[in-house]
Amino acid sequence: MSHWLVCGAGHWGTALAVYLAGRAIPTQLWGHRREHLPGMGGDLAPIFPGVPLPASLQITAELEPALTDAEVWLIAVPSHALRGLLRRLRGSMVPSPIALVLASKGLELDTGARLDEVVAEEFPGVPLLVLSGPSFAQDMLAGRPLAMTLAGRDDDIREAIRQRLRSAQLRLYPSADVAGVCLAGAIKNVLAIAAGICDGLGLGESARAALITRGLAELQRIGTALGGQPETFTGLAGAGDLILTASSNLSRNRRLGVALGQGLGLEAARAQIGEEVEGVRSSRALYGLALRLGVEAPISEQVYRVLYQGESPQRASVALMQRGLEGAAPIMPHRDMG
Numbered sequence: 001m002s003h004w005l006v007c008g009a010g011h012w013g014t015a016l017a018v019y020l021a022g023r024a025i026p027t028q029l030w031g032h033r034r035e036h037l038p039g040m041g042g043d044l045a046p047i048f049p050g051v052p053l054p055a056s057l058q059i060t061a062e063l064e065p066a067l068t069d070a071e072v073w074l075i076a077v078p079s080h081a082l083r084g085l086l087r088r089l090r091g092s093m094v095p096s097p098i099a100l101v102l103a104s105k106g107l108e109l110d111t112g113a114r115l116d117e118v119v120a121e122e123f124p125g126v127p128l129l130v131l132s133g134p135s136f137a138q139d140m141l142a143g144r145p146l147a148m149t150l151a152g153r154d155d156d157i158r159e160a161i162r163q164r165l166r167s168a169q170l171r172l173y174p175s176a177d178v179a180g181v182c183l184a185g186a187i188k189n190v191l192a193i194a195a196g197i198c199d200g201l202g203l204g205e206s207a208r209a210a211l212i213t214r215g216l217a218e219l220q221r222i223g224t225a226l227g228g229q230p231e232t233f234t235g236l237a238g239a240g241d242l243i244l245t246a247s248s249n250l251s252r253n254r255r256l257g258v259a260l261g262q263g264l265g266l267e268a269a270r271a272q273i274g275e276e277v278e279g280v281r282s283s284r285a286l287y288g289l290a291l292r293l294g295v296e297a298p299i300s301e302q303v304y305r306v307l308y309q310g311e312s313p314q315r316a317s318v319a320l321m322q323r324g325l326e327g328a329a330p331i332m333p334h335r336d337m338g
Ligand SMILES: NC(=O)c1ccc[n+]([C@@H]2O[C@H](COP(=O)([O-])OP(=O)(O)OC[C@H]3O[C@@H](n4cnc5c(N)ncnc54)[C@H](O)[C@@H]3O)[C@@H](O)[C@H]2O)c1
Pocket: 008, 009, 010, 011, 012, 013, 031, 032, 033, 036, 076, 077, 078, 079, 081, 084, 085, 103, 104, 105, 106, 135, 136, 137, 138, 274, 275, 276, 278
């Protein structure tokens, strides 16, 4: 019998696999390190200790057997592991899936490529869908309501997968803007680090609201320059995910920023969180892209300087407050306003 294969047994992959299994979709979850796999002791420890392992969910560290009869691949590995995983999947010589659903967020560090571009390079012709939007693994696992975007260029395949995935818990809005949805998920992580720094410095809730609003303008500016549609950045995958990540302490990106604002160094802050913080790598790639395109990206630039150039969070905040207004474009300018 065919099944869905979830690749990446961290928090997100595990939550997605539990969700799929709960929807009566035959599901296997693959993780690359046997010793880190959830579900080996009857519950989902070490990822979600105390949460029972669903009887119908198979968890494995063996990729090749899990690929046999896998009709959909759902990818939830960290962005830095994506290309390597895709090459491994390609090398396995199994038939291509009906669809590859990308649930990771980030940019490829060395190339600055969007993750959909990485998939297209490694698997040209495989129908790609991107699942993104405000969604903590913990909320999905707890059965709380989520609304997300499912992007894909093939209407029929996107609708077929949307029907399989949607439920009373998960509302899925279709989009054709694959590039924009990928970019939004990557850029919002960098902006969430900025919001965390702002709170770590104790600058107050008014400052955080201003940062999120200007962050949204920056997200839209960079995102459209890189090929996304403006409306994507004000939707769930853009504004929705930015608001969640910049304001909730469940966000690893935001928590890293808080730790930096409170005076911790980057490596100490990363170690304190102990999970993937995608915005750290994406910040480097994003800064390079913004420079190359000549796009005004003041918040992303200050995050980059704090992470990689030893800039102090205090000085970064002063720099944002005192910069000129030349590049400060409004959000979604009305056509008549020019
Ligand atoms: N956690 C969430 O709520 C959430 C929600 C939406 C999207 N995401 C995205 O999902 C992706 C994964 O995040 P996460 O929360 O699961 O991170 P995590 O830190 O919980 O887990 C990362 C997992 O990736 C595995 N891994 C590392 N290198 C690997 C490799 N080379 N091959 C295979 N697996 C490898 C690790 O063993 C670990 O299990 C990120 O891009 C993140 O932005 C996370």
